[in-house]
Amino acid sequence: MTSRAEAADMPDDGEIKTPDRLRRRASRLLSQMTAQSDRLTNEGLAQADARKWHYAALASLQEYGPGSQATLSRRTGIYRSDMVAVLNELAERGLVERAPDPGDRRRNVITITAQGRRHLHCLDKVLDDLHEELLAPLLPAERDQFVDLLTRLVDHHTQQAHRAP
Amino acid sequence: MTSRAEAADMPDDGEIKTPDRLRRRASRLLSQMTAQSDRLTNEGLAQADARKWHYAALASLQEYGPGSQATLSRRTGIYRSDMVAVLNELAERGLVERAPDPGDRRRNVITITAQGRRHLHCLDKVLDDLHEELLAPLLPAERDQFVDLLTRLVDHHTQQAHRAP
DNA sequence: TTACATCGTTAGCGCGACTAACGCAACAAG
């Protein structure tokens, strides 16, 4: 019989007693934080007529150079099947060029255009602001460490996943 | 004033300003990490015939006592509309009891059963293991700090969100 | 009474992660 809090009528959260295994679970915290992060990101990118995937594709093109759709897919983590639509949208806007690879007729070679680079630069600014807003409550040193810890976690788990198949 | 690269027209960046900005963005890292976390969590909970929402509902019931569906909804962050199905599934399994509130005929009072408490205890063990697996690459001190930083971030943003409407 | 707020419930949208399956092209082995 847990007879501590009756709360039969109006519990109405005012002060929480911190028994807290709901609030300190990494999985839950990550979900909540990512929900917020995604919301902000989508909001910001929507004002630039873009989505997260657009940014990932463009950035990977600029950093690692042109490549086939499958290559882009591996670089960004976007699935091959979803890449199609992303590149359609980017090509429609003239941010990217899709040309058949003469050396391998199965492939398309995707290249970022000048307009694409301009757009990417704009998106970068948006995301920089968002990054700051996201980590606002942390001190500069803490932000770095947070990013560092997260990077190590992600690296570890993606390595792990890549070793499985 | 950021006087590094002006980039009024052509944002050159050969190797001056091109770290992996794809890999160090908090939003992207969070997405990837949460994807992995969610995958593991769902996998683990599936083996106990449960989902994340089931755990959240049960844990909140045990920690804060019985309450109406709307109360549970506010405590867990699960939407009222989704709570229905969650409680249906929990009630089907006999983990929870749903009874009309005699004091307010709009409400249902949700109570966790003995079996529900047992099940919750089991889920807790599963999630503890997962928590450890998730943070495996970090040292104990780092894990604490990671959770701490995350908690502060989440708190800040949920406060922010609660002040908006 | 009128007006508004809250509750449980149903239905549906959008998005991100993921699978299945197709047809085509490349390539290596027999």
Added chain:
DNA sequence: CTTGTTGCGTTAGTCGCGCTAACGATGTAA
């Protein structure tokens, strides 16, 4: 040359989560 395997682009569809809209029934306040 055929045959099997592998990789490619594409289409379609699944599933879960977060979220909105609307309903009828009930409670509360003007």
